[in-house]
Amino acid sequence: MNALSVRTKLTAWYGGLFLLAGLVLVVINYLLVQSTLPDPARVASTTIGSADATYGIAAGTPLPSEGVAVRLLSGSLDEYRSSTLSTLVVGSAIALVVTAALAVLFGWLMAGRALRPLHDITSAARRLEAGKLDRRINLEGPPDELKELADTFDGMLDRLAESFDSQKRFVANASHELRTPLAVQRTLVEVAMADPDAAPELRKLGTHLLHTNERSERMIEGLLVLARSDRGLQARAPVRLDEVVRAVVRATAASAEAAGVAVETRLRPRVVAGDPVLLERLVTNLVVNAITYNASGGWVYVEVRGDPALEVRNSGPVVPPEAVPTLFEPFRRVGSERTGDTRNAGLGLSIVRSVTSAHGGWADAQPGRRGGLTVTVRLPPS
Incomplete structure (x- = not known):
């Protein structure tokens, strides 16, 4: 329910209640006036009787019969009574309609004024993102229920911002701390494998350790990129997205050829305002994923245009539609081909969505008709 519908309903309630109260008032007024006006027959009889006693006999002039006189006078009084009540009803109805229209108008204005703080709260909530929790309502006014609601909302945003910042600092610091022991471990394994007297079992173990270490380093690097993009952009610069894609495709050409995948x-x-390093990582993740989760003899199609800014389609295994949303979650893979896969850390599409969000855009994915995945990235113009 939006603010306009609530305002309309409040206005309808104001107008309806006022109209109901006006109808009750008109009915009460009608009944009071009707009971106050004298009965025509009784007044006519009393008046004719008094006239006969006072004027008819004393003057000695002939008068109409008493019954005819009573009927004539009673008819005149009845017409007067009906005319008075009709005038009262018509005038009251016109006044009620005019006043009800004014009540609806003033109700609309008052409802808009009363709902304005709620509109401010809604606008602030719509502008919020995980990386942009710096906006506050700061509602001015008396300490009423709406002021209390706005202050409570601001306090909740303060706690959320503190929690997000703490989480991002932890991820970034932990990732930095883990890079050093991984580098030392890789160096020690390489030194041990470089020994010419190393046994074949040691070389086999060292190869396995290097592969595991490489995967851990990729995961740590992905966490660092994810933490950086979640913080938002500190500065923006014009970036030619088509040139970034062209450079990434050239850099991954050897991997695509080794996998037997054709890249078109x-x-x-297309110029995008953003961080060139993060945008290059976004494109790299999409192209590498499209090559990695493909089949020999498959294809990858990369397109840069207006809207969406970037689209990457690839052939490959069939992806269930209900599993597509989980692909953007960290460390999530779908299908037997991806479960237990050590080629990637499971952060590719998570980084894509985070980087896109940091640039004010949105990333989405759809399964291909014959397998594979179509990922679209929408970015605002420069």
């Missing part, structure tokens, strides 16, 4: 591009000039 259609690149239109």
Whole structure:
């Protein structure tokens, strides 16, 4: 329910209650006036009797019969009574309609004024993102229920911002701390494998350890990128997205050839305001994922255009539609081909969505008709 519908309903309630109260008032007024006006027959009889006693006999002039006189006078009084009540009803109805229209108008204005703080709260909530929790309502006014609601909302945002910042600092610090022991471990394994007297079992174990270490380093690097993009952009610069895609495709050409995957591009000039390093990582993740989760003899199609800014389609195993949303969650893989896969850390699409969100855009994915995945990235113009 939006603010306009609530305002309309409040206005309808104001107008309806006022109209109901006006109808009750008109009915009460009608009944009071009706009971106050004298009965025509009784007044006519009393008046004719008094006239006969006072004027008819004393003057000695002939008068109409008493019954005819009573009927004539009673008819005149009845017409007067009916005319008075009709005038009262018509006038009251006109006044009620005019006043009800004014009540609806003033009710609309008062409802809008009363709901304005709620509109401010809604607007602030819509502008909030995980990386942009710096906006506050700061509602001015008397300490009423709406002021209390706005202050409570601001306090909740303060706690959320503190929690998000703490989480991001922890991820970034932990990732930095883990890079050093991983680098030392890799160096020690490489030194041990470089020994010419190393046994074959040691070389086999060292190869396995290097592979595991490499995967851990990729995961740590992905966590660092994810933490950086979640913090938002400190500065923006014009970036040619088509040139970034062209460079990434050239850098991954050897991997695509080794996997037996053909990469095709259609690149239109497109300028995006953002971080060139994060945008390059976004494109790299999409292209590498499209190559990795593919089949020999498959294809990858990368397109840069207006809207969406970037689209990457690839062939490959069938992805269930209900599993697509989970692909953007960290450390999530879908299908037997991805479960237990050590080629990637499971952060590729999570980084894509985080980087896109940091640039004010949105990333979405749809399963291909014959397998594979179509990922679209929408970015605002520069």
